[in-house]
Amino acid sequence: MTAAAAVARPYDRVKRVLDVVVGGTALVISAPVQAVIAVLVARRLGRPVLFRQPRPGRHGQPFTLTKFRTMREPDPARGLVTDADRMTPFGAFLRSTSLDELPTLWNVVRGDMSLVGPRPLLVRYLERYTPAQARRHEVRPGVTGLAQVSGRNLLDWEARFAADVDYVxxxxxxxxxxIVRRTLGSVLRRDGIAADGDVTMPEFDGALRVVD
Known part of the structure; x- marks a missing residue:
């Protein structure tokens, strides 16, 4: 399922310019920090240092999301199967501080993402969305978004998708x-990192229905 084109707004062009300028500046400024994190990830979690995964972008078109790794590789022989098994204290720290997201700035500069927008989820979710839920793909996905500052992973799927469509x-x-101001506050407080009973967010099974 792919989303229909959203009605263009004058701000959309301004937003793209801001993404390139602010995202590019942040990418350069954060380069030394990213270099240190890369070394620590290699030492504590092994290689590869970066986590890459296809995610749906604008209109549902896939792109490769890039982040720092926060989990060990799956290894059933060592009991590393679930996300909870594979998460380490160091990885949890990277997630809680959003430092794992720094390489995603490259996705912003490339045009795969925006600094602000609905978070890119999993490609397999595309066929599970209702038409209303799929509207979240009318714009570029964001590093942060309205759902993230409204509860992050503590929100259930219905509330998250409602916030995404509201943003669109x-x-x-x-x-x-x-949203950027509230994001900084959430990161400093480390709010809403995981849903109850999960390391991150439970699977979206497509059973929800969001009202148009």
Whole structure:
């Protein structure tokens, strides 16, 4: 399933320019920090240092998301099967501080993502969305978004998708600045890292129905 094209807004062009300028600047400034994290990931979690995975972008078109690894490789012989088994204290720290997201700035500069928008989920979810839920793909996915500052992984899927669609309908410079400000506060407080009973977020099974 792919989303229909959203109604273009004058802000969309401004938003793309801001993504390139701000994202590129942040990528350069964070380069020394990323270098240190890369060394630590290699030592503590092994290689590869980066986690790469196809994710659906604008209109549902896949791109390769890049982040720092936060989990060990699966190894049933060592009991490393579930996300909880594979997560390490160091990986949990990277996630709670969002430092694992720094390489994603490259996705922003490339145009795969935006600094603000619905978070890119898994490709296999595309066929599970209702038409209303699929509207989250009318815009580029974001490093942070309205759902993330409204509860992050503590939100259930219905609330998360409702926030995503709300962002698509209300996107503006003012809203983006509010989301960035609230994101910084959430990161400092390390709010909403995981859903209850999960290391991150439980699987979306497609059973939800969001009202248009």
């Amino acid at each position: 309908d209300r996107r503006s410079l003012r809203l983006d600045l509010q």
